[in-house]
Amino acid sequence: MKRFLTMVLIASPILVFSQKNFDKGYVVTKSNDTLRGFIDYKERKKNPTTFDFRSAMDGKTQTFTSNNCNAYGVDDAESFESHVVDITMGETDIDRLSSAPDLSSRTDTVFLRVLQAGKNVTLYSYVDKVKERFYLKSKNGTPTELIRHLYMQEEGVKRVVNGNQYIRQLLDVMRESNPGIAVDQEKLSKLEYGEDALLELVAEINQQKLTKPKHSSTRFFAGLALNRSWASYSGAHDFASPTAKVKVSYLPMLTTGIDVFFNPVIGKLLFRTELSLQMSKNEIAIRRGDDIYKHSFDQYLAVITPQVIYNMYNADHFKVFVGIGGGVNFMLTRNDEYVALNTVSGESDVLNKPLKMEAVNYSFQGIVGVVLNKKIEISAGYSPYMPISNYGVFNINVERMRLGVNYLFGKK
Structure with missing residues (x-):
C-alpha cells in the first residue's frame, strides 16, 4: 500500500499536465460565424492566449488565438x-x-x-x-x-x-x-x-440585479478514518537494531476541514485545509539474552494539514484524485515507559530512562481517493516517517497510513 501511494504521487504531476477537459462551448470566428462544439477548459490564473476546440468530442483539435477568432465561451x-x-x-x-x-x-x-x-x-x-x-x-x-x-x-x-x-x-x-x-x-x-x-x-x-455565482468556491467536510501508525528508532541506539520488534497501532481518527476551489466551475484543482484528531499507542521491544526491553508511549495529536488536491478524473458523479501537503503536528506524549522483563523469573523493572518528545513537528502527507455522487469521499493517505525527538546520534520516528471516509457538504 505504501509503495502504491508513493508511485501514484510521483506520477501525479505527469497526469495533471496531460489532462484535457473538453466542455460544451462555442467559437465566434473572424467572419462572425458561430461554431458549436467543445472547448478545452483549463484551470488558470492568467487570461488565455490560445485555446483548443473540437467540433465533436472525438473530432480533430483546432487551436485558436486572439488573432483568429472574435470570441469563445464555455457553456455555464x-x-x-x-x-x-x-x-x-x-x-x-x-x-x-x-x-x-x-x-x-x-x-x-x-x-x-x-x-x-x-x-x-x-x-x-x-x-x-x-x-x-x-x-x-x-x-x-x-x-x-x-x-x-x-x-x-x-x-x-x-x-x-x-x-x-x-x-x-x-x-x-x-x-x-x-x-x-x-x-x-x-x-x-x-x-x-x-x-x-x-x-x-x-x-x-446597467440597472440590473447582480447574479450570484452558480458554483460555490468552498465546501466543508467531516469524516472518520482508521489510522495505522508505528514508531521506530534510527541511529546509534539499541532499539535501532534490525531485531527490534515494532508494535503497530490501529486507532480511529476524526477529520474535518474546508476546500477552496481554484476554479469552482471546473472543480479539478482545490486547496484543502484539514484538521485531524488522532492518537497512537506505540511499542518497540528488543531481546537481550533472557531479558526483553520495551519502550512504550501513547501520543495524542492535533494535525493541521494544508494540501493541494487534483481530480485526475473529474466526471460529474465520480472523481479520482491525488493530493500532497505538509502537516503541523501538535503532540502530547503520555505513559512513556521503559520496562525490562526477565523471561526466566518473570520479574519486570521500570527503568528511569525518559526521553524528550517534541511537542510540535512537521510532516509530509500524500493522499489518493475517489468521490462518489459529489458527497462521499473515500481516501487512503500516507505520511513517511518523521522524527518526534531531537537527539544528535539517534531519533524516534513515526510513520502513518490511513483509510477514511469524508462526507462533503456543498454542491461541487
Whole structure:
C-alpha cells in the first residue's frame, strides 16, 4: 500500500499536465460565424492566449488565438472576447513598486474575460504575469482599462500611494449612462479596485440585479478514518537494531476541514485545509539474552494539514484524485515507559530512562481517493516517517497510513 501511494504521487504531476477537459462551448470566428462544439477548459490564473476546440468530442483539435477568432465561451462557465487594447505595465506588487507613477503601457490583441454584460456597459478582466486589470466598454465603444497606478512615496514617511484614476472614469460613465440620477461621490471615492466591488457597481450602471455565482468556491467536510501508525528508532541506539520488534497501532481518527476551489466551475484543482484528531499507542521491544526491553508511549495529536488536491478524473458523479501537503503536528506524549522483563523469573523493572518528545513537528502527507455522487469521499493517505525527538546520534520516528471516509457538504 505504501509503495502504491508513493508511485501514484510521483506520477501525479505527469497526469495533471496531460489532462484535457473538453466542455460544451462555442467559437465566434473572424467572419462572425458561430461554431458549436467543445472547448478545452483549463484551470488558470492568467487570461488565455490560445485555446483548443473540437467540433465533436472525438473530432480533430483546432487551436485558436486572439488573432483568429472574435470570441469563445464555455457553456455555464466563462466567456472571452478578443479586443485590441492598451495595457498598463505598472507593478502592483509592493516589493516592486516604483517611486513615481509608472505610466508605461503596451498595445496588444488579447482575450478579455467577460465579467458582466448589460444594456449600458460591459465589464472585463485581464490578468497576465504583471497584474490584474479591469476594462469597461460602453454600448458602442471599445474596452478601456480602468486605470490604477500604485507607487511608493519615498519622501517623508514611506507609504504606498493609490492613483485611483478609475474612480474618475467610472464617475463619467455613470453620468453618461444614467443622466439625471444622482451619484454618491463619497461612496464612489471609496470603491475598491476588485472584481466583487466593480461587479456591484456595474450592475447598478446597467440597472440590473447582480447574479450570484452558480458554483460555490468552498465546501466543508467531516469524516472518520482508521489510522495505522508505528514508531521506530534510527541511529546509534539499541532499539535501532534490525531485531527490534515494532508494535503497530490501529486507532480511529476524526477529520474535518474546508476546500477552496481554484476554479469552482471546473472543480479539478482545490486547496484543502484539514484538521485531524488522532492518537497512537506505540511499542518497540528488543531481546537481550533472557531479558526483553520495551519502550512504550501513547501520543495524542492535533494535525493541521494544508494540501493541494487534483481530480485526475473529474466526471460529474465520480472523481479520482491525488493530493500532497505538509502537516503541523501538535503532540502530547503520555505513559512513556521503559520496562525490562526477565523471561526466566518473570520479574519486570521500570527503568528511569525518559526521553524528550517534541511537542510540535512537521510532516509530509500524500493522499489518493475517489468521490462518489459529489458527497462521499473515500481516501487512503500516507505520511513517511518523521522524527518526534531531537537527539544528535539517534531519533524516534513515526510513520502513518490511513483509510477514511469524508462526507462533503456543498454542491461541487
